[in-house]
Amino acid sequence: MLKGTELAAVVSEQSGRTAALIKAKSEYVAEGISSSVPIFIKQAKGAVIEDIDGNRYLDFYSGIGVTTAGHCPDSVVDAIRNQAEALLHSCFMVSMYEPYVKLAQKLAEITPGDMPKKAMFVNSGAEAVENAVKIARAYTGRQGIISFESGFHGRTLLTMSLTSKVKPYKHGFGPYAPEIYKVPFPNVYRGQLHVSEDEACRAYLDYFERFFVAEADPSHIAAIILEPVQGEGGFNIPPKGYWKGLREICDKHGILLIADEVQTGFCRTGKMFAVEHFDVVPDLMTLAKSIASGMPLSAVVGKKEIMDSAGAGRIGGTYGGNPLACEAALATIRFMEENDLASKALAIGEKIMARLKKLQAEFPQIGDTRGLGAMIGIELVKDPAAKEPDKASAAAVIAECVKQGLLIIGAGIYGNVIRFLPPLVLTDGQLKQAMDIFETSVRKVLKK
Ligand SMILES: Cc1ncc(COP(=O)(O)O)c(C=O)c1O
Incomplete structure (x- = not known):
């Protein structure tokens, strides 16, 4: 299991192999098939994804809501x-x-x-x-x-x-x-x-x-x-x-x-x-x-x-x-x-929500925090009264999370929602580590 700051430490620069694959992708794969994170995955287990360069990431998107029972049970x-x-x-x-x-x-x-x-x-x-x-x-x-x-x-x-x-x-x-x-x-x-x-x-x-x-x-x-x-x-x-x-x-x-x-x-x-x-x-x-x-x-x-x-x-x-x-x-x-994953979803959801509510109290640009079980979204806005969607900040927070080893994605017709869809086999330690990364990223982007 990943511990301490190990995760952030293992996310390094892309290797020549990743760069070559990105180049080949842009040459041979149709432009419309866009990929939001510039990595190639080698393997994944539970809530951890490893790329071809050996970088390890915590998964907070579950293949867009697919690997709910974890990767490769x-x-x-x-x-x-x-x-x-x-x-x-x-x-x-x-x-x-x-x-x-x-x-x-x-x-x-x-x-x-x-x-x-x-x-x-x-x-x-x-x-x-x-x-x-x-x-x-x-x-x-x-x-x-x-x-x-x-x-x-x-x-x-x-x-x-x-x-x-x-x-x-x-x-x-x-x-x-x-x-x-x-x-x-x-x-x-x-x-x-x-x-x-x-x-x-x-x-x-x-x-x-x-x-x-x-x-x-x-x-x-x-x-x-x-x-x-x-x-x-x-x-x-x-x-x-x-x-x-x-x-x-x-x-x-x-x-x-x-x-x-x-x-x-x-x-x-x-x-x-x-x-x-x-x-x-x-x-x-x-x-x-x-x-x-x-x-x-x-x-x-x-x-x-x-x-x-x-x-x-x-x-x-x-x-x-x-x-x-x-x-x-x-x-x-x-x-x-x-494994009663339905109950696990409730427990994981409660923990994420508690952290997000605290963060929202600190940052009014988090206009809304909502969720059902472990399907949670936050909406970033330019100010809480006008609710003007802030797509750029959402993208910046997501990019910062990726840099630090947390894969998470956006949603929403305005593109300003960040969605939390972790695999439900996530351990408490992984959950804490992921939320620590998320908070650090929000602080870095929103506190100008
Ligand atoms: C609610 C809902 N319906 C349908 C679809 C389409 O599924 P697929 O991408 O497998 O065609 C999606 C995909 O995200 C979805 O979220």
Whole structure:
């Protein structure tokens, strides 16, 4: 384990090999595939990442919310290795294999709601969202989909259409898919409504009454899709009653409620699924990222009769639910349950939040500190009253953290949010060391 100041000491200058690889990357890899940290990783274990020059870093981004069970957990690696020796691929849509069915059953058991459920598998978060929309349209016979300002659902044409951040995501890639309607997200910190959280919740829900008169006939809407806590959009948590209110609106109008748990799912927020915090059972859920510790896998899980509405051959794909990925997911979920990672997320979240609140008291430029479990964001602003986003300072703090050996990333439609997504196997010592680095970096950047 890393101790004391060892971490900062081992982060040195880049070697000739890293510099050569960066040069080759810029020559052969498409410009759009940008990398925010100029290192090449050799290996990683738990919460520690090592680059090809032997520099070691603490991980506070978990492969953007993927390695929630830590890097390369032994049991997951064993499961992948065993499966690799037996079968790499057959395409489940032709000849079947057991791990696919076992994982579908497991997800049906652990997702919210006592009703009979079914699952289907694809490869990425965006693909899961695409399929959830297809299934919702097949079930309802309707076309309209409602998504939210500052929501993120992926980079394919349909999911970009559902997403709400112009640059760099949407700019120049239109025209977008039709029949997508955006509504304002109840952003408690940045909301235009200067009222209490409860009043804001009510006002944002009441907005739908106007929307259904002015924008779209509710009988034309197939589904409302949203993230329980917005991820890329800035770690925005809706007010407590908002999900329940949405559930009522959906039930009233025969609209399906889709929880996009691609980033929030699998213990990250202190429960297996974040929507459980809001006491709501969605009709469909999209899952990916943490599900398989890094193997490409995503799922749509939902009510049996809804999932069955897209009949034989209408959904699927060559690689979806690959046997290695399914075995990795089964082992990851087992690891999460056996090690109670949901409780660990709460404990880690509390410790990070306590440190951040103290820092916020010292630096008013930390405009907001918010989180659910171990999904935490801080928003940097030029001054607390005007709340003008400070993207440059967020970038500077992140760069300073990297220099000192902590990998952490940004978020938010204004790029001024710093997000905390540590692997949930982080030790107390690693947590302390990471927060020490973070505080030092904030002091260096903000105290001018
Ligand atoms: C909530 C949410 N949905 C969908 C996606 C898209 O997932 P992928 O990048 O695997 O396509 C993401 C990715 O960050 C996400 O956070």
